[in-house]
Amino acid sequence: MSNEIEELELPGIGRRYRLAGRDGGSAVVVVHHSGRRDLYVMGADADTPQATLALTDRQARTLGAVLSGAYFTPAVVEEMEAVIGDILIDWMTLRADSPGADRSIAELEIRRRTRMTVVAVARDAGTIIAPEPTEVLRAGDRLVVVGRREDLAAFTRHVIGAASG
């Protein structure tokens, strides 16, 4: 198995790229001079494609972004994390049965007990940036936290509670 792409000129049409898959088949992309892309999925017998798809230039770019993992729609992604150096930024939603629901940040002693900091609380009524220690957390709040990755588990346990599945 290799990551090598075989590239070939198709006179009068454009260029053809072939990437071997893991099961003996291959994916073939034909880039037309016109910008059109044809995607072919070839079986191991190589003579007739198992599936084909014609894409416009824009569609092809979108598909390429999805394949490379660079494409996502943030609204769908409820919980995600980002890491800058060894700082982790994450956000998670408080449930009604979470240990942190209806208690204030000071009460929970979040910074002392988990070494994580709540930097923002997003709720329907409005987002609170840098909440005061007296702020009472409610079910449905999305908590934006900053800290080290190894401390995230403690925070989740202490404030959010075990995932109920």
Added chain:
Amino acid sequence: MGETLFAVGGALLAAGLLARLGRRIGLPTIPFFMVAGILFGPGTPGVVLVEEPEDLELLAALGLVLLLFHLGLEFSLDDLIGGGRKLLAAGAVYLVLNIGGGLALGFALGWGTREAFVIAGAVGISSSAIATKLLVELRRLANPESRLILGIIVVEDIFLAFYLAILQPVLGKSHGLGDAALEFGKAFAFLMLLAAIARWGARWVGKVVDASDDELLTVCFVGVAVLAAGVAEEFGVSDAIGAFMAGLILAETSAHERIERLVLPLRDAFAALFFFAFGLTVDPSDVGSVALPVAVAVVVSLVLNLTAGIITARMHGHSRGAAANVGLTVLGRGEFSLILATLAAAAGLDDRIGPFVAEYVLVLALAGPLLASRSGSIARRIPPRLVGEKPPTGSGSLDTHSMR
């Protein structure tokens, strides 16, 4: 004027609507444009849109010029050099077989030497429009043999350029050797001049035509193409090769990509009129008289195409399926055959050439794509030995157990 407008509009619409029907069942447009011309022309009963084919002469000529201009524009020697010697060899095999077969057929018909040269080209050169479209629409671009097919088409295009260049002096009614030599000399000098401009002068031509807005660029490049075609005729070479060379020259300029985009709609509209006008000249009552030569030509082409497919597939180590795909995809005949028949008519050659080529193109432009889409079942009838494949079922011989 109203009558002419009515004729041109009716011709385009009839051609377009008929070709749309054909498109539904996956057939190419060229034969339908031509059939529209036959149906709505003076040769058949019913509605006659155009009484005199001459009425469309100028517009049809523009169609021919733009077809060849676009071919020159798209033409790239790099495509060929990039493909390597093996692609060139495959193209040569195809041409030797098919042009050779066409020439033999032309002489066998006994219509004359000049006629034989025209028939050789009309029967021997595939329609690149039909073949390219087939590959895209049958979703075969990923197949290993597709590059081979496209390579053959490129070699055919080059051949066509040389063939067109020498054909006109051959067709001319020159008397005696001295006259003929003079004609050749003139034609050759003119082509060399155009080639030199393409090689060294393209930058200056580019400066003249490359306007930054599309409108002026279009006006200028159409002017260059049509003027080159006209001057070419004055020098005793065909307007077709003049337009081709104009395309070659503009392909070297910085405006190349924009021209390629802008010329397409113009080419499509006028080329449709060219095919329609060709249909007008066909008298269905002549069809019977050339039916036998056409039948022979169709069989010869089918056999020679499959032979070429098998030989070239073998050269490249492809399967039987690939061999059938190669032979049947390039079987379609179209624009080039009709252009050659038009040149023959203009030179006053035997008037059976018109109906012969029309009927031959109609049959192969329709049969080619139909056969190509069913190439799998035809491939199974090719003996595996011919492409160097082993028999599909193990016969118990040692051979079947050996590693490849």
